[in-house]
Amino acid sequence: MRMRIGYDGGCRFTAACRSHELIIDQPTDNGGSDEGMTPPELMAASLAGCVAFYVARYCTQAGIDTTGLEVGCDWTVAEDAPRRIGVFTVEVDLPSVPENRRKAVERVANQCLVHATLMHPPVIDVVLK
Incomplete structure:
Protein backbone atom coordinates (compact mmCIF):
# COMPACT_ATOMS: atom_id res chain seq x y z
CA MET A 1 0.00 0.00 0.00
CA ARG A 2 1.28 3.47 -0.82
CA MET A 3 0.28 6.82 0.72
CA ARG A 4 1.48 10.06 -0.87
CA ILE A 5 1.45 13.39 0.94
CA GLY A 6 1.75 16.50 -1.20
CA TYR A 7 2.65 19.88 0.26
CA ASP A 8 0.05 22.50 -0.67
CA GLY A 9 1.71 25.43 1.13
CA GLY A 10 1.40 26.91 4.59
CA CYS A 11 0.36 24.10 6.94
CA ARG A 12 -1.82 22.32 4.36
CA PHE A 13 -1.07 18.95 2.79
CA THR A 14 -3.06 16.58 0.58
CA ALA A 15 -2.93 12.88 1.38
CA ALA A 16 -3.64 10.52 -1.51
CA CYS A 17 -4.10 6.77 -1.45
CA ARG A 18 -5.72 4.64 -4.12
CA SER A 19 -8.34 6.98 -5.62
CA HIS A 20 -9.00 8.96 -2.44
CA GLU A 21 -7.70 12.29 -1.15
CA LEU A 22 -8.03 14.19 2.10
CA ILE A 23 -6.71 17.46 3.45
CA ILE A 24 -4.35 17.63 6.41
CA ASP A 25 -4.03 21.04 8.06
CA GLN A 26 -3.56 22.81 11.37
CA PRO A 27 -6.03 24.95 13.30
CA THR A 28 -5.80 28.69 12.73
CA ASP A 29 -4.27 29.19 16.19
CA ASN A 30 -1.37 26.97 15.04
CA GLY A 31 -0.79 28.77 11.74
CA GLY A 32 -3.08 26.72 9.53
CA SER A 33 -6.34 27.37 7.71
CA ASP A 34 -8.27 24.64 9.57
CA GLU A 35 -9.29 22.99 6.30
CA GLY A 36 -8.63 19.47 7.52
CA MET A 37 -7.75 17.36 10.51
Missing part, protein backbone atom coordinates in the same frame (compact mmCIF):
# COMPACT_ATOMS: atom_id res chain seq x y z
CA THR A 38 -4.30 17.41 12.08
CA PRO A 39 -2.09 14.29 11.96
CA PRO A 40 -2.93 13.33 15.58
CA GLU A 41 -6.64 13.74 14.83
CA LEU A 42 -6.24 11.50 11.79
CA MET A 43 -4.42 8.95 13.94
CA ALA A 44 -7.32 8.93 16.43
CA ALA A 45 -9.75 8.66 13.50
CA SER A 46 -7.80 5.68 12.14
CA LEU A 47 -7.94 3.91 15.48
CA ALA A 48 -11.63 4.65 16.09
CA GLY A 49 -12.55 3.87 12.49
CA CYS A 50 -10.73 0.55 12.60
CA VAL A 51 -12.42 -0.43 15.88
CA ALA A 52 -15.80 0.60 14.41
CA PHE A 53 -15.22 -1.50 11.29
CA TYR A 54 -14.23 -4.61 13.25
CA VAL A 55 -17.17 -4.25 15.65
CA ALA A 56 -19.67 -3.64 12.84
CA ARG A 57 -18.37 -6.59 10.82
CA TYR A 58 -18.54 -8.90 13.84
CA CYS A 59 -22.03 -7.73 14.77
CA THR A 60 -23.28 -8.16 11.22
CA GLN A 61 -21.91 -11.72 11.09
CA ALA A 62 -23.33 -12.50 14.56
CA GLY A 63 -26.75 -11.01 13.85
CA ILE A 64 -26.35 -8.20 16.39
CA ASP A 65 -28.18 -4.96 15.58
CA THR A 66 -25.71 -2.18 14.76
CA THR A 67 -28.27 0.65 14.94
CA GLY A 68 -26.71 3.56 16.81
CA LEU A 69 -23.16 2.16 16.68
CA GLU A 70 -20.69 4.97 17.35
CA VAL A 71 -17.06 4.92 18.37
CA GLY A 72 -15.47 7.86 20.14
CA CYS A 73 -11.77 8.37 20.71
CA ASP A 74 -10.10 10.75 23.14
CA TRP A 75 -6.37 11.16 23.57
CA THR A 76 -3.91 12.95 25.77
CA VAL A 77 -0.34 13.99 25.12
CA ALA A 78 2.25 12.32 27.34
CA GLU A 79 3.90 14.56 29.90
CA ASP A 80 7.34 13.00 29.54
CA ALA A 81 9.68 13.08 26.53
CA PRO A 82 9.49 12.46 23.67
CA ARG A 83 6.36 14.45 22.80
CA ARG A 84 3.73 11.93 21.73
CA ILE A 85 0.22 10.73 22.38
CA GLY A 86 0.39 8.96 25.72
CA VAL A 87 -3.12 7.56 26.08
CA PHE A 88 -5.98 6.76 23.71
CA THR A 89 -9.39 6.07 25.19
CA VAL A 90 -11.74 4.39 22.73
CA GLU A 91 -15.43 4.16 23.63
CA VAL A 92 -17.72 1.85 21.68
CA ASP A 93 -21.39 2.77 21.96
CA LEU A 94 -23.52 -0.14 20.78
CA PRO A 95 -26.98 0.32 22.30
CA SER A 96 -28.41 -3.11 21.51
CA VAL A 97 -25.49 -5.43 22.29
CA PRO A 98 -26.80 -8.45 24.22
CA GLU A 99 -25.22 -8.89 27.65
CA ASN A 100 -23.93 -12.36 26.70
CA ARG A 101 -22.08 -10.87 23.68
CA ARG A 102 -20.38 -7.91 25.41
CA LYS A 103 -17.07 -9.73 26.04
CA ALA A 104 -16.94 -10.93 22.42
CA VAL A 105 -17.53 -7.41 21.09
CA GLU A 106 -14.82 -6.03 23.41
CA ARG A 107 -12.41 -8.75 22.26
CA VAL A 108 -13.09 -7.96 18.58
CA ALA A 109 -12.66 -4.22 19.21
CA ASN A 110 -9.25 -4.88 20.76
CA GLN A 111 -8.11 -6.95 17.77
CA CYS A 112 -8.40 -4.36 15.02
CA LEU A 113 -5.35 -3.81 12.81
CA VAL A 114 -4.61 -0.25 13.99
CA HIS A 115 -4.92 -1.20 17.67
CA ALA A 116 -2.61 -4.19 17.16
CA THR A 117 -0.12 -2.00 15.30
CA LEU A 118 -0.02 0.54 18.12
CA MET A 119 0.38 -2.21 20.72
CA HIS A 120 3.23 -3.82 18.73
CA PRO A 121 4.93 -0.88 17.00
CA PRO A 122 6.35 -1.53 13.54
CA VAL A 123 9.82 -0.60 12.40
CA ILE A 124 9.66 2.85 10.81
CA ASP A 125 12.36 3.74 8.30
CA VAL A 126 12.49 7.38 7.17
CA VAL A 127 14.53 7.77 3.98
CA LEU A 128 15.46 11.17 2.55
CA LYS A 129 15.67 11.01 -1.26
